[in-house]
Amino acid sequence: MAALLAAFVLAGGIYRGVWPMPFALNMAYAFIPVFAAIAFYQRCYSLRALDDFRYSITRLGAALAISAILCMVMIFYAKAAQAFSRVMLSLALIFGFAMMAMTRAALHKLLRRVYGESVVSTLVILDGGPPVNAKRTVTINTGTMNIEGARSDPSSLDEIGRVIRGMDRVIVSCTADRRAYWAEILRAAGVRGEVISEVIQELGAISLNREDGQSFLVVSTGPLSLRSRLLKRAFDVVVCTAALVLLSPVMIITAILIKLEDGGPVLFVQPRMGRGNCIFRMFKFRSMRIDGLDHDGARSTSRSDDRVTRIGRFIRKTSIDELPQLFNVLRNEMSIVGPRPHALGSLAEKKLFWEVDDKYWQRHSLKPGLTGLAQVRGHRGATESESHLKSRLNADLEYIGNWSLVTDIKIVLATARVMLHENAF
Structure with missing residues (x-):
């Protein structure tokens, strides 16, 4: 938001030579709320945007373009075109995109230095299943935990909960007969929980669809929309x-x-x-x-x-x-x-x-x-x-x-x- 405000002030100063120019500030106050709503809708502030720099820049550009189009439509219907400067808006969009892109590039480098490959905290729990390959994971083996008392022993649940707490994603690799058991634990923990399944791997499932209380594995989709x-x-x-x-x-x-x-x-x-x-x-x-x-x-x-x-x-x-x-x-x-x-x-x-x-x-x-x-x-x-x-x-x-x-x-x-x-x- 600060970058956009600075961009409009800079555009007004360059175009009209007035620092700060009231008209440029008024345009910024009208544009920034629209951009904020579109940016959140375009997932500019999602975890993926923190992880993937190219995705972040693409979403940012799309949000700016959509916001500009919406503002022009609003100006057209408000019959306020005479008080609108296309040159100033164009300059502000260019300056704003440049400043936000540089900010995101610096943030991306900082996050890589501090967190490594991914900012998403992933916990892998091995309970007799196959090994799991994922970015930046913390891996623990259930041999060091009291898993068997999880359904009846509060102290066992407390031990599991303290391990899981603070994680964005928990992956459990277990045998087929223990998947339902772990599903109950993960649901109660209130985290994004995933249980590995060799059957799903063999089928090549790409997603899960739920309808009328039934679950379906999506194994194929048409290649084109x-x-x-x-x-x-x-x-x-x-x-x-x-x-x-x-x-x-x-x-x-x-x-x-x-x-x-x-x-x-x-x-x-x-x-x-x-x-x-x-x-x-x-x-x-x-x-x-x-x-x-x-x-x-x-x-x-x-x-x-x-x-x-x-x-x-x-x-x-x-x-x-x-x-x-x-x-x-x-x-x-x-x-x-x-x-x-x-x-x-x-x-x-x-x-x-x-x-x-x-x-x-x-x-x-x-x-x-x-x-x-x-x-x-x-x-x-x-x-x-x-x-x-x-x-x-x-x-x-x-x-x-x-x-x-x-x-x-x-x-x-x-x-x-x-x-x-x-x-x-």
């Missing part, structure tokens, strides 16, 4: 429409050349695995002889594959054979960017892809794409070994876990560099 899905779909439609318009001459010429070469069908339609592990029909320009088509994809294309036609070799080399998948994008079966869909019978070292790695099916939590992170990293062509598949899978899962619209744009731009690739055959 509704807003993100809308953004991604809008991006797909815009890019796909533009690509179809620009590339339609190339597609028409390609279709004519394929038809003229052997008179067979222009398109090759193959079942592939799509979003949610649902099969869809993926379109490609036919690049192989009719008698050599492999709808299951069990045989990977080799560099000197005799099944590939003359025009097929060219369109595979230049990735033109993939262009009909733009229609899959329009049909909402594929996306411009995403994990590439694999043929159902594809093999790596005589193993089906999903037999190589248990995480394989997770790549289908997003729609498959025309291009993807694995492709721009050079993972193209036949998947000849298990290590090749795992490299692609890791890239796909990295993309899914860190999706952003900016990432999609970068991948689309980077795809131009790998359109011609030595493994495209």
Whole structure:
């Protein structure tokens, strides 16, 4: 609050040359309460803000921006624009952010020096369970405590309570038969208590949901929010429409050349695995002889594959054979960017892809794409070994876990560099 007040005084002095300027003070008195409410709502003063400097600065910037927008809206509806200085507010926001950021940086360094990695006090109680890895913990073993009398002996409860008192977080690692016992103790102690569970670890649970007196372990969520899905779909439609318009001459010429070469069908339609592990029909320009088509994809294309036609070799080399998948994008079966869909019978070292790695099916939590992170990293062509598949899978899962619209744009731009690739055959 002091930093914001100083920022408005400084902005008024620089802009009007009056120290302190009454108008600047009045703007500060109006702005600071709004900021205070927004800052608390934005968790600018949370424990995480003390622990994570980047998070702290991000929340601070968001709170200042939202407060400024709210103040401008209030000024607009109050019809007080004539008495409002946009230059002074802008200067005050810049000065205020700079001063608060420097204060937080100094505080962060001080806290690291005094408290170490984390300001959160964590107590780990080992009672026959597995070891616990957590930042800045105090670890005790129940062998030094009278735990068994906790339900009936006040002195035992007092001993446990004195150990727990003052802790922000208490983690108990115990055997399965003692979890309910420890849960009662932690609830009575009035602290944030956690009991480790190997079952939850095995399931990969990410949160707990309570509804109508029942508890449910949340083991998965959609990788994208509704807003993100809308953004991604809008991006797909815009890019796909533009690509179809620009590339339609190339597609028409390609279709004519394929038809003229052997008179067979222009398109090759193959079942592939799509979003949610649902099969869809993926379109490609036919690049192989009719008698050599492999709808299951069990045989990977080799560099000197005799099944590939003359025009097929060219369109595979230049990735033109993939262009009909733009229609899959329009049909909402594929996306411009995403994990590439694999043929159902594809093999790596005589193993089906999903037999190589248990995480394989997770790549289908997003729609498959025309291009993807694995492709721009050079993972193209036949998947000849298990290590090749795992490299692609890791890239796909990295993309899914860190999706952003900016990432999609970068991948689309980077795809131009790998359109011609030595493994495209």
